[in-house]
Amino acid sequence: MTSSAAVEAAPDTTYSITQLANEFGITTRTIRFYEDKGLLRPKRQGLTRIYSPRERVRLKLVLRGKRIGFSLAEIGEIMDMYDSEPGESGQLVYMLDELRKRRTMLQRRQRDIALTLQELDQIESQCRERLASMREAGARARSAAG
Amino acid sequence: MTSSAAVEAAPDTTYSITQLANEFGITTRTIRFYEDKGLLRPKRQGLTRIYSPRERVRLKLVLRGKRIGFSLAEIGEIMDMYDSEPGESGQLVYMLDELRKRRTMLQRRQRDIALTLQELDQIESQCRERLASMREAGARARSAAG
DNA sequence: ATTGACGTTTACGTAAACGTCAAGTAAGAT
């Protein structure tokens, strides 16, 4: 048991490209594409790509960002923020503003999703009503025939 | 004051394509594109498109669906569910299953967003720490010079 | 020695969601 919340792999664990592809249900082509876009920087043994736990985490972040609806470019920017060097004060202020924007956007999406979930509930209850009344009608027909 | 929650326009209100485009911050091209994809069906006066409050609501739903990350095709399917005719029982059962899938997906996205918001908070507090320590250092320098 | 699994690069293909002209219509103002 370590002090970290999630199960962390030993820092010297490595993964092949197909291992990661299988684990996350994507293709190796996709992983190479992300590297091309600067989202991943695996080490190499000769030509072969070697992925560390850190790269694996980055890949996970990319996939989560995608599900949320960020573009790969945006995901890159956010990850860059995370491990950027301190930099000058102006840069930090700019980052804070960017963060505020993202947060606002995400909060709006939370609302959007909540609304949509409500509507799905509505549609579902309508479905169930219809089904119930159809079954009721069927039962009446059977009992009349019996 | 009507009995409905949101402010509803009189049912005979109409909108032009540019009105809607301006209201929602999109282009007329986009609106026509959605029509092309079967998401909207405005009436016509000659060639000119006339949008009812109902079409406006559909457009709103499309844009919300997009923010959530649905494809236009998915959005179409969902809206079709909403105003589909009762249909046969098998169709209803299929719909219920589809609804379950969407719900699961949306709940996952809620979690994704929550996680991302937490991480943005982390990045932000790091930013603020750095800024604070930079200002402190600046203050020391000024007081030494004074 | 060959087969198969896994890896590589390069390059062209594609679907989605529009953007961007081009060329024309239709209605009202000057």
Added chain:
DNA sequence: ATCTTACTTGACGTTTACGTAAACGTCAAT
């Protein structure tokens, strides 16, 4: 009558995010 403004229909262009195919290297097992 023509000018402006808003609207129309094509049709081709663009970006994003990969898919797909070709052509090749590497290593273990048969």
